Amino acid sequence: MNKLELLRTFVRVSELSSFTLAADSLGLPRSTVSEQVRALEHLLGTRLFNRTTRRVQATQDGTLLYERSKDLLSGMDEIESLFRADDAELAGCLRVDMPTMMARRVIIPALPQFLSRFPRxxxxISCTDRQVDLLREGFDCVMRIGALSDLDVVARPVGQLSMRNCASPAYLARCGVPQTLDDLAEHRLVHYVRNLGARSAGFEYVQAGQVCFQPMAGAVTVNNAEAYSAACLAGLGLIQVPAVGVAHHLASGELVEVMHGWQAQAMPVSLLYARQRHVPRRVQAFMGWLGGLLASQVDPLPSDENLGATMSTWARLPTARRPSEATVACLACVTSVHLRGYVMAITSQDICSAADQLNGFVGFHGKRGVHIVRFSEDAFGMDVADDSITPCSEFVWRPQQGARMALCRERLALLLEQHVDDRLNIGEPLRIYLRRSDLPEIVAERSLR
Incomplete structure (x- = not known):
């Protein structure tokens, strides 16, 4: 039996934690998936899954094999297309997810151009407004509008969508045209939530660099972008929506823009894909085409000096004691981050403090030529020189000129690759810093006490 096919089946079962879902994803009978996993277990001489009637969970050996298999299969995909210089020779199946509005108005109408270039x-295409799980649901690429909470995937920033406040002419004739925030007390908002039953924060606006919300009454709550626009067209209240989604309604006069100067914060647009050593060429080709297509539909991301809600110039913050008895003075960059329905301000001081709290030590394994993580200085063994052992909280800083050091994303990524996140204590600010490549690198001045 083809060993690569066994690994592909094993990886799908691991990602979905289900033989049934893996079988559906691969287009195979469930019995075949079970037989292939048993064959792989027999071949390797170890149990890869703990099976119960309710769930399938990878064993410790299964988890290790999963991480190695992802890189191996990705490498094979890359090898298969390595010498296919002709775009027309690129073959395979892409599984992608995108918001319904963007799919219908922008992407699907242009898709014939992509398929004519890559005919094989x-x-x-999955179209939904919910946040799909890229890894568990087996997507190659996901287009995400809005907050990012996926910590185990790579995000490629594309741009941002400016927002508009809209209402129908019939609604405005009935209720009047709001001009100020005080006027909103006499108006209704069509509420949008991801999950029905959740509470809407109200009318969103940006003031003095901060995202604010004003509670508003409303008789209708929806969880779908198409229903959101339809409710507004029906005269049920105000909506706050990306400009690209209502441009045709505004042009035709079906909707009217109101409350100029009180728009919601622009929504970031990102392409998400799995964290892997080699991204398959078919995925690279699709993301390259999609990025070019979206460039004409989105606004550019803010420059570093204006990133997020606020970003100040160099400033010396209150110093923080580090485990090595050093002090830090950081770039005081502040960005508003939407996270799991909340808005939180992340400063460079927050990120540095999270780096201070990293646990464990990093040492260089001479024979293997790699850095490894242990949680005691005595746990490294003979192949790791004592002078190469460094606390993780120090390892993530890369020396620059003089006393300046940079908080290195590559070294943070190396720690994540050890798959001991909980023990390392990698906090949310560090994950955001690692994921948001559009944030500038933090540079700190360090001096001994």
């Missing part, structure tokens, strides 16, 4: 590719 097939595309499976």
């Amino acid at each position: 590719l097939e595309v499976e």
